[in-house]
Each structure stands twice: as C-alpha cells, then as structure tokens.
Amino acid sequence: MVKHLKILIGISIVASVLTLLTPKLGLGELYPFTSWKLFTQPICSFDTYTHYNLYGKDQQGAWQLLPLRSSNNFDYDDTYYLFDELSNTIAENPKRIGHLRSLAKAMYPDHNDFELRTKSYKVSEIVRDSSLFQEDLIAKF
Numbered sequence: 472m473v474k475h476l477k478i479l480i481g482i483s484i485v486a487s488v489l490t491l492l493t494p495k496l497g498l499g500e501l502y503p504f505t506s507w508k509l510f511t512q513p514i515c516s517f518d519t520y521t522h523y524n525l526y527g528k529d530q531q532g533a534w535q536l537l538p539l540r541s542s543n544n545f546d547y548d549d550t551y552y553l554f555d556e557l558s559n560t561i562a563e564n565p566k567r568i569g570h571l572r573s574l575a576k577a578m579y580p581d582h583n584d585f586e587l588r589t590k591s592y593k594v595s596e597i598v599r600d601s602s603l604f605q606e607d608l609i610a611k612f
Contacts, residue, residue, distance in 0.1 A: 521591045523558035523609070525575060527582035534586060542577040550578065558587060561610055572612045586611050 493499060526534045539554055541547045557571045575585045592604035 517593060517595055519591055519593050521589050523555065524588050524590060525554070526586040526588060527575070527579055528584040529582075537575075537579055537582070537585075540578055544577055545574075550574070558609070561587065568610055568612050571610075575612075584611070 525537045527537045529535050539550050541550055557567050561567045587609040589607050590604050596603040
C-alpha cells in the first residue's frame with residue numbers, strides 16, 4: 472500500500488506541474504476545469520468586469536453609495552437580480568428607468584435623487600492597486 476501511495480503522489484505532482492505548464496506552452500489545458508470560475512473571480516484573470524452601483528443624494532446634498540437591501544416587496548436575492556437585470560438593459564430601453572426608480576424608492580424611500588453608475592476593472596490590476604477602476608455615470612433619475 473505504501474509503495475502505491477508514493478507512486479500516486481508522484482503522478483499527482485507531475486500532473487499538477489503539467490496542468491500549470493501546458494497553457495503557458497500554448498498546448499491548451501490538460502485538465503479543462505482548471506480555470507473555471509465556479510463562484511469567485513480568479514485573481515489572475517485578465518478579463519474586464521463591470522458591475523452596477525446605485526448612488527443616492529443624502530440630505531446634505533452629497534452622493535453616497537447605497538447598498539442593495541431587501542424591501543417590503545423583495546428579499547435580498549430578488550432585489551439583487553432585479554437590479555442587475557434592470558441595470559443591464561437600461562441603456563437599450565430608457566423606459567426601464569421608471570422601473571429602476573421604483574425599485575430604488577422601495578429600498579430607499581427617504582431618497583429622491585438617484586444615480587446609476589458602472590465600475591469596470593480588471594481583477595489582476597485591482598488587487599495590486601484598488602484605485603485602478605473606471606467609473607461611469609449611466610443615468611440620473
């Protein structure tokens with residue numbers, strides 16, 4: 472049993488090294504699930520990611536980031552997916568601003584002015600410097 476264990480450990484180490492080297496040599500992935508993003512973003516990803524943020528004007532007139540939260544009508548998950556869907560389609564269909572405003576007012580009835588902004592970043596850059604992102608205003612309502 473110990474003899475077989477040493478062989479299995481050796482095969483595992485060789486397979487791990489080959490899994491790391493084959494993409495760098497241009498041979499593709501030996502094990503296709505190596506770079507799958509299951510529930511997190513890989514730190515060495517070179518893709519650009521974009522997410523939407525909701526900002527509200529406080530009583531002093533300053534814009535502040537409003538975290539998504541549940542309301543009387545929606546739990547947190549429903550709010551998140553609805554906000555994401557409305558935000559993704561707002562550029563294509565300006566009528567969705569009314570729907571997004573309704574959602575924002577349901578979450579934050581004490582705010583009257585809202586902004587929808589995007590943040591775009593590359594994970595490989597932002598882990599080195601957290602200021603390396605681009606923020607754009609999408610809509611004011």
